[in-house]
Amino acid sequence: MFVKNVMINLKKYSFLLQQLVSRDFKVKYKRSVLGIVWSLLYPILTMVVMAIVFSNVFKFSTPGVNYLAYLLSGLVMFNYFSEASNLAMSSVVGSFSLLNKIYIPKYIFPLSKCLFVGINFLLTLVPLYIVLFATGTGVNIYHVLLPYAFICLFMFTLGMGFILSAVSVFLRDMFYIYGIVVMMWTYLTPIMYDIKMINVSLQPWLKLNPMYHYINFAREIILYGRIPQPFTWITCIISSVFVLIVGIVVFKKTQDKFIYYV
Numbered sequence: 001m002f003v004k005n006v007m008i009n010l011k012k013y014s015f016l017l018q019q020l021v022s023r024d025f026k027v028k029y030k031r032s033v034l035g036i037v038w039s040l041l042y043p044i045l046t047m048v049v050m051a052i053v054f055s056n057v058f059k060f061s062t063p064g065v066n067y068l069a070y071l072l073s074g075l076v077m078f079n080y081f082s083e084a085s086n087l088a089m090s091s092v093v094g095s096f097s098l099l100n101k102i103y104i105p106k107y108i109f110p111l112s113k114c115l116f117v118g119i120n121f122l123l124t125l126v127p128l129y130i131v132l133f134a135t136g137t138g139v140n141i142y143h144v145l146l147p148y149a150f151i152c153l154f155m156f157t158l159g160m161g162f163i164l165s166a167v168s169v170f171l172r173d174m175f176y177i178y179g180i181v182v183m184m185w186t187y188l189t190p191i192m193y194d195i196k197m198i199n200v201s202l203q204p205w206l207k208l209n210p211m212y213h214y215i216n217f218a219r220e221i222i223l224y225g226r227i228p229q230p231f232t233w234i235t236c237i238i239s240s241v242f243v244l245i246v247g248i249v250v251f252k253k254t255q256d257k258f259i260y261y262v
Contacts, residue, residue, distance in 0.1 A: 013108055020112035021119070024087075043079065043124045047072045047131070050192060062194050065223040066135040073222050074191035074215045076124045077149075081157050081211060082182050084117035088161025089168050089178060092258060099259065106255045107248075110161035118154060132222065140225040148236070149217040155240040156210055162247030166254045169261050189215065210239040 010017070050071060062070040091109035098104065132138060168174040189211045195203055206212060213235045220228040 013105060016104065017108055017112055017115070020108065021116045024112070024116040025119075043072060043076050043127050046079075047075055050075070066137055068131055069135050069137045069223060070194075070219065071192060072128050072131050073219050074189070076121065076128055077153060077215050077218060078186065078189055078191055078211060079124070080117055080121040081153065081160075082186070083120075084114045084157045085160045085164060086178070086182070087113035087117060088158075089164035090175065091161070092165045092169055093172075106258060107162065107251055110165045110251075111158065114154065114158045114161055121150075137223065140221070142221045142225060142227055145221055145227065146218060148233070149214050152217075152236040152240040153214045155244045156214070159240070159243035159245070159247030162244075162251040166251045166258075169254070169258050185209075185211070191215070210235075210243070213239065 047068060088110035091113050092099075092106060095109050099106070129139070164174065164178060188206060189209055190198075190206065195206060195212070198206060213232055217228045217232050217236055220226055220232070
């Protein structure tokens with residue numbers, strides 16, 4: 001019943017959803033000389049800085065694959081999660097004036113943020129593929145499987161967005177707490193380093209991180225040219241669906257109280 005109501009509301013409020021996404025684009029690139037080009041430059045510039053630091057200073061390497069391709073393939077996916085979840089967290093609180101005037105399904109706001117960043121994410125795939133060709137990594141037929149990882153990542157991020165946006169209404173400290181959490185999450189996810197560099201006894205703990213599996217799924221295809229193991233497929237979908245369901249339940253149970261706190 002809930003899913004049916006959501007689908008009806010999405011159709012009913014599709015124009016509003018489009019306008020919210022469009023507004024985010026206009027606000028982000030307002031008075032920006034390069035505009036949307038920053039979506040292409042940012043991952044490249046970040047990759048260059050991180051590559052210099054981690055490959056030259058800390059001597060990180062990834063045997064058998066190009067380090068730049070390894071780094072950027074993880075970076076673009078984690079950047080999507082980080083930016084989308086952060087924006088989704090403040091989406092309800094930031095829309096207080098609109099919520100006070102008219103009735104709008106509140107889940108529209110975190111959803112619009114995840115979609116907005118998702119469009120930017122698709123743009124960041126352009127520099128990723130430029131790096132893949134420039135480094136000789138190239139592409140293979142298994143790249144058609146990548147949308148599976150992207151969809152799982154989107155569902156996981158949306159679920160986290162629902163949870164964070166609901167909690168932040170009642171606990172404004174969450175904006176500061178989550179910044180620290182994301183910073184720790186970044187270093188606990190094998191983005192800059194190969195998980196094989198970590199002590200064997202610690203590797204199972206790092207693999208409890210869903211972001212590891214989404215990134216690993218993509219890297220198996222992009223870097224190694226092979227189909228991910230069945231365990232990776234199952235882990236990706238189970239973790240994403242689980243977090244999405246938890247997020248929906250938390251958001252649904254708390255949304256009627258938002259008006260008293262925002």
